[in-house]
Amino acid sequence: MSLTTVQQVKHFGGTLTKYSHESSTTQCTMRFNLFLPRAVEQHAKVPLLYCLGGLTATEDNFPQKSGFGAKAAEHGIALVFPDTSPRNVGVAEAEDDNCVGYSAGFYLNATQAPWEKNWRMYDYIVKELPQLLENNFPIDPSRTSIMGHSMGGHGALTIFLKNQDRYKSVSAFAPITNLSRSPWGLHALSRYLGEDRSTWAEYDAVELLKHLAGEKKLRNDVNFLIDQGTGDEYLNPDHLHTYDLVETVKKLGLTSQFDIRFHDGYSHGYYTISTFINDHIEHHAKALGV
Amino acid sequence: MSLTTVQQVKHFGGTLTKYSHESSTTQCTMRFNLFLPRAVEQHAKVPLLYCLGGLTATEDNFPQKSGFGAKAAEHGIALVFPDTSPRNVGVAEAEDDNCVGYSAGFYLNATQAPWEKNWRMYDYIVKELPQLLENNFPIDPSRTSIMGHSMGGHGALTIFLKNQDRYKSVSAFAPITNLSRSPWGLHALSRYLGEDRSTWAEYDAVELLKHLAGEKKLRNDVNFLIDQGTGDEYLNPDHLHTYDLVETVKKLGLTSQFDIRFHDGYSHGYYTISTFINDHIEHHAKALGV
Numbered sequence: 001m002s003l004t005t006v007q008q009v010k011h012f013g014g015t016l017t018k019y020s021h022e023s024s025t026t027q028c029t030m031r032f033n034l035f036l037p038r039a040v041e042q043h044a045k046v047p048l049l050y051c052l053g054g055l056t057a058t059e060d061n062f063p064q065k066s067g068f069g070a071k072a073a074e075h076g077i078a079l080v081f082p083d084t085s086p087r088n089v090g091v092a093e094a095e096d097d098n099c100v101g102y103s104a105g106f107y108l109n110a111t112q113a114p115w116e117k118n119w120r121m122y123d124y125i126v127k128e129l130p131q132l133l134e135n136n137f138p139i140d141p142s143r144t145s146i147m148g149h150s151m152g153g154h155g156a157l158t159i160f161l162k163n164q165d166r167y168k169s170v171s172a173f174a175p176i177t178n179l180s181r182s183p184w185g186l187h188a189l190s191r192y193l194g195e196d197r198s199t200w201a202e203y204d205a206v207e208l209l210k211h212l213a214g215e216k217k218l219r220n221d222v223n224f225l226i227d228q229g230t231g232d233e234y235l236n237p238d239h240l241h242t243y244d245l246v247e248t249v250k251k252l253g254l255t256s257q258f259d260i261r262f263h264d265g266y267s268h269g270y271y272t273i274s275t276f277i278n279d280h281i282e283h284h285a286k287a288l289g290v
Numbered sequence: 291m292s293l294t295t296v297q298q299v300k301h302f303g304g305t306l307t308k309y310s311h312e313s314s315t316t317q318c319t320m321r322f323n324l325f326l327p328r329a330v331e332q333h334a335k336v337p338l339l340y341c342l343g344g345l346t347a348t349e350d351n352f353p354q355k356s357g358f359g360a361k362a363a364e365h366g367i368a369l370v371f372p373d374t375s376p377r378n379v380g381v382a383e384a385e386d387d388n389c390v391g392y393s394a395g396f397y398l399n400a401t402q403a404p405w406e407k408n409w410r411m412y413d414y415i416v417k418e419l420p421q422l423l424e425n426n427f428p429i430d431p432s433r434t435s436i437m438g439h440s441m442g443g444h445g446a447l448t449i450f451l452k453n454q455d456r457y458k459s460v461s462a463f464a465p466i467t468n469l470s471r472s473p474w475g476l477h478a479l480s481r482y483l484g485e486d487r488s489t490w491a492e493y494d495a496v497e498l499l500k501h502l503a504g505e506k507k508l509r510n511d512v513n514f515l516i517d518q519g520t521g522d523e524y525l526n527p528d529h530l531h532t533y534d535l536v537e538t539v540k541k542l543g544l545t546s547q548f549d550i551r552f553h554d555g556y557s558h559g560y561y562t563i564s565t566f567i568n569d570h571i572e573h574h575a576k577a578l579g580v
Contacts, residue, residue, distance in 0.1 A: 010553070010557065010561070011561040063561075065355060070357075231299070272299070
């Protein structure tokens with residue numbers, strides 16, 4: 001698994017580098033951006049925060065627009081910004097749909113044709129990418145956390161819930177919380193996973209939360225930080241189902257573990273993320289011990 | 291001169307709004323983004339900082355990627371992000387050239403066909419836009435400053451030098467400092483202004499500086515803050531002529547007024563701007579008295 005450097009710039013005293021590599025998971029060339037803080041000069045290994053992008057995003061949107069740099073540099077945290085789907089794999093159905101295909105991986109492993117060979121972003125984020133980063137960079141695999149935006153917020157929440165021992169902390173901006181009830185999810189999950197909806201729950205944060213709480217398997221030492229603008233066009237009509245998450249959290253008696261912050265008038269996009277990014281980096285820094 | 295609201299979002303407690311309007315100067319529909327800080331709720335009028343974009347930019351690049359928000363909100367400064375050229379005016383020559391035409395206004399008033407009717411970004415920034423902002427928003431016209439990036443850095447420096455009493459302060463990221471000697475300038479100025487190079491000097495920061503210093507007309511109470519990455523692809527080969535500016539400043543005995551900071555390895559783009567934007571906002575805040 002060799003890495004090719006596409007571009008490198010300096011940022012807040014560290015480096016932001018775009019890499020490409022041949023992925024055995026998605027069977028195509030994948031790209032990601034990696035921020036390594038100046039702290040790598042002083043420490044053998046630094047903690048790592050995964051940042052998952054939303055629909056229509058590539059590996060560039062989050063690092064370009066989120067304003068992550070100042071606090072990441074201050075705390076000496078590396079951040080990785082993966083792409084959001086396989087690319088250029090010759091699947092015609094992937095071209096013309098904003099919600100299925102390119103930029104719409106939904107951080108799951110597809111089981112249905114024509115998606116099942118390449119659309120395996122869950123395994124890419126949870127298995128291949130961590131191994132690649134650990135093998136090539138001064139990353140401490142025992143200190144990783146995860147966050148994301150919109151579809152990437154769904155990714156961060158579901159990947160965290162399915163791998164609670166792997167991440168120190170989790171947070172999300174305007175996440176899709178109940179994917180199998182969202183119009184996006186109804187459209188995408190039926191194509192990626194098929195019409196048997198029993199398979200959908202494992203990629204649905206609200207359903208995973210209910211299941212884990214019912215089994216008493218939810219870690220009680222982790223706090224979920226979620227920021228949601230009330231001016232978000234996807235909050236009403238209900239694509240994100242944030243209020244359902246709030247209700248579920250209440251019913252499950254988990255309010256002390258969830259900090260779901262509604263911000264008056266804020267939108268779905270990066271102007272909201274950049275306003276509150278420092279709180280998220282601080283949230284993760286505390287859990288990562290830096 | 292009526293304004294149409296294209297989009298509005300919240301950002302760091304204030305609002306970022308995209309407006310469009312019919313410009314009498316450029317004879318087309320122009321757009322700009324305006325950040326109004328929360329401070330407008332407490333103050334009758336707030337100071338204003340002009341932020342001029344570079345080649346290929348629109349009114350969106352600087353606000354999306356610069357990270358201006360935190361410090362602007364803290365100091366209660368409004369920022370305006372104009373577009374970089376006229377748009378959709380049916381000039382065929384404007385379509386196929388990255389350095390002349392759309393997104394390449396160079397903040398000058400063109401005198402040659404087919405540009406002279408619409409490519410009047412100097413008058414737009416110095417005359418029409420200030421009047422429009424003053425008429426429609428709680429902006430204090432006696433407290434304005436100007437900064438820019440690359441071609442916009444050229445714009446900020448030249449517009450400041452030609453209107454020293456209008457702005458409290460000036461700064462630039464990776465500015466084109468000596469446009470009439472830059473390949474970009476040779477290409478653009480010959481088209482916009484014609485081959486008579488005596489007309490070029492008024493849109494060339496180094497030439498303006500020499501002239502003003504020679505006439506002893508340079509304000510001595512203003513400091514120029516300029517950030518330049520040494521990894522900037524346009525520094526060598528010499529598109530920006532930053533070292534020439536340094537030499538000129540030395541020869542003119544103006545080193546105490548120029549803070550030209552070279553940053554090891556930093557690139558031409560917004561990852562550099564966002565690293566140092568806070569210093570620029572602080573620089574302007576001090577001059578604006580906030």
